[in-house]
Amino acid sequence: MALTSLKDRVRAAAASTPSSDDIRHDRAEDVEETRAGHDDQAASAADWLGQYRADVEAALPKHISADLFFAALRPTLPKLRGCTPASVLQAVITCARFGLVPDGRQAVITADDRIAVFIATYHGYIDLMYRSGLxxxxxxxxxxxxxxxxxxxxxxxxxxxxxxxxxxxxxxxxxxxxxxxxxxxxxxxxxxxxxxxxxxxxxxxxxxxxxxxxxxxxxxxxxxxxxxxxxxxxxxxxxxxxxxxxPQSAELRALVAVEQAAEDGAPQILAAIDPETAALEAEARQAAKAAEASQDRPAPRLAVKGGRGRAKPRRRNRDRNKR
Known part of the structure; x- marks a missing residue:
């Protein structure tokens, strides 16, 4: 799942709602933002997000259950009813991308001036540090x-x-x-x-x-x-x-960039690193470890010719000398 595909899916989701046709956030406009369905009901918001469940599941790492993620997200939805649909969707997918559960302990999705933003807690930062293996x-x-x-x-x-x-x-x-x-x-x-x-x-x-x-x-x-x-x-x-x-992993560096994007009022999902880059970094780290390990091994001994004393010259060489 590349980053561009995430961006395209958010744009498509935003275009399908009556209140936003772009994922860029503008805090200055004094426009009443509504959400699909009845925005005063958490159930309707959950149903709306359910349309993009496949996208959230694609963003989640394998060790995080989609059911657990949505269950943790559900109590937060009523607090986001005044936010733009595009910002809600991009905050949810960005949170899923980092594999952090929006349960208030690892991460939070909150409203900031009618824009939904994903915020990692310090527990979320620590969790990403552990996952790096460093x-x-x-x-x-x-x-x-x-x-x-x-x-x-x-x-x-x-x-x-x-x-x-x-x-x-x-x-x-x-x-x-x-x-x-x-x-x-x-x-x-x-x-x-x-x-x-x-x-x-x-x-x-x-x-x-x-x-x-x-x-x-x-x-x-x-x-x-x-x-x-x-x-x-x-x-x-x-x-x-x-x-x-x-030592910082690619995900940890991306998390810092994502939170800065929220402070700047920019779409966070555009700052998230794509999994392909993270995979390349992991392969490079493994290759570096393998190279270091190879240097620690003793150099192989050169083969020694058996027998005592000096080896006799070949007959062909002796005949050549006689000539």
Whole structure:
């Protein structure tokens, strides 16, 4: 399933609905957008998406059940009834393309100014890291004022960072987190550097880069993820910084591009990498491993001619010398 075929299917789906004939998103138009059927009913929205079930199944990796994916998606549909049909379909297919379930834990499909957007949670980022085979374990956390912690970047891992949370402290007494952190253990037992993001760093990132947050502030809705799930976004910021410190798969790089497209108001599906490219990268990685393994093998010994002493010259050579 190539990326162009996904784009063509979304365009076809958008053209089949009365409210949109292109997959490009325009937030400036003040036009009432409707969805096929009764947009106030989750069942009608599910029926409309059901027309494109084959496209969603084609986008999903084999280990994700289409029934599970649609079951997780169904409770979200009423919240998307004001979004353009094209944006709903492209967000759903993009989410399926990454093999993340829109259950609120791995990923979310949410409305952003009448545009449906796919957002991966930090759990979704970690899941993609595991699938690459390059990352063995990811550790994340929030450090509160009552916790015991030590961060000494110049020390050797794992002594450079320790965290002992005060698990007995009541949530209301813990206060605001001091910082979020993330690090990964890689193939071969190597550990990445620790990404540390203070609350001030997280707020600066939110204010400077999150257009969804800015739009929610300007409209007064205050319903962006930064408003509703600040701690999760704080940890996600640390995970995204840590992702730059470890080997990245094609899918992980594509996920960053897809989320940036959402911030820019562009169709996310156009930023998604096609499976053929991912397959080529996987083959290249395997070839590199095979090449490294071949270098570790001892060089074959040269064949040694049997018998004692020096080999006798051939009779033909002796006769030639006599001449």
């Amino acid at each position: 990352v063995k374990s990811v550790v994340t956390g929030l450090v509160y004022p009552g916790d015991e912690w030590n961060w000494e970047p110049t020390a050797l891992p794992p002594a450079d960072f320790t965290h002992k949370p005060d698990v007995l402290a009541a949530k209301k007494d813990r206060g605001e987190p001091l910082f979020a952190y993330a690090f990964a253990w890689l193939e071969g037992g190597v550990r990445s550097a620790v990404a540390v993001v203070t609350r001030e760093d997280a707020e600066d990132t939110r204010d400077e880069y999150s257009k969804a947050y800015q739009r929610a502030e300007q409209s007064g809705a205050k319903d962006s993820f930064w408003h509703l799930r600040f701690d999760d976004m704080h940890v996600k910021t640390a995970v995204r910084r840590m992702a730059k410190l470890v």
